[in-house]
Amino acid sequence: MTDILSARDEEAALEELHRLGCTDGLPVVIPTAERVSRMVLASGLDADMMLGTMGPGHGIATVEKVAIAAVMAGCKPDYMPVVVAAVKAVIEPEFDxxxxxxxxxxxxxxIIVNGPARHTCGPIASGTGALGPGHRANATIGRALRLTMINIGKARPGSSDMALLGHPGKFTFCLAEDEEASPFTPLHVSRGFEADDSVVTVLGAEAPHSVIYAGNGDDPNSYKSLLELLAMGLANPxxxxxxxxxxxxxxVxxxxHTAILHGAGLTREDIAQELYERSFVEASIVKRLFSQFAGANPQDRMxxxxxxxxxxLQAGGSGVYxxxxxxxxxxxxxxxxxxxKVEADLFCEIPGLATA
Known part of the structure; x- marks a missing residue:
């Protein structure tokens, strides 16, 4: 059973949540019993259903606790299936x-979202500025996952979350793949799912590194320069x-840039292979800069x-970045x-439900 807190009003409740370290530092929607019950109902799951445990505090992630985080983050009930799938993903042992x-x-x-949930549980932005402000679903879904990591996983800055500096993606980090505009099969299909499945893929990531490239339509081999630049970003020393x-x-x-690579006859798999072969640090750099990691006989480091x-994946607006x-x-x-897989078919629509 989730502990129940009380306060004289919502302003006092917000201050208490900040005092207890239950927020990400930004104001939250107060998770009243009514709001949480509505979010649980929208999930189509039982409130006490256990999804797994979240480290480092090894708290048990129940649907109710995830719903609390979703309410606090400002999610609409429509987003709940994606939040639940994201929590399930990070709980898997492979995610560490x-x-x-x-x-x-x-x-x-x-968080990368594919399939119909991009529309039915959103809309989750995949176009211009998808990782920036102004997209409610992206912002609140990513934030809800972070709040579960804080309040269920007990990751608190300086005590259990030991990131020396962090980055803004630790507030929220979520986008969808622009499947409709991409010439490639969707990411989730390449990972073994059906095209009409809704899928959340979660992986650890640094903040985005911008890669600038302006194509040269007069040079049929110009795509190789784009591959080289992307590889430099991936394997920067x-x-x-x-x-x-x-x-x-x-x-991303x-x-x-997708059109340039596709126009050169490359599939997603071809691009990955090309980037893999180009993503290395030369032995001389390893020896000169990584002496503590180099070993006795340093080689090129893949x-x-x-x-x-x-x-x-393809996302964002068209241009040079x-x-x-x-x-x-x-x-x-x-x-x-x-x-x-997002179990969106369990979603229970609540007629006339207001967001809060």
Missing amino acids: LTEMQATTHCTAPL PSNNGTLTGGCATV LNPE AFKGPEQILI SMVMPSWCVGAHANAAVSV
């Missing part, structure tokens, strides 16, 4: 949540992918174990990407 919460690295869970190697990373291609560790997100690369499973 306990280690991720306790690391000094800045990693944060990036100061990052964990360049130094420690072996973790997943994300490439804008529509123009950033990834294989192309499957590079997740590629794409983004890459290197990762943490540590933990028993190197903070692997985990994909979970």
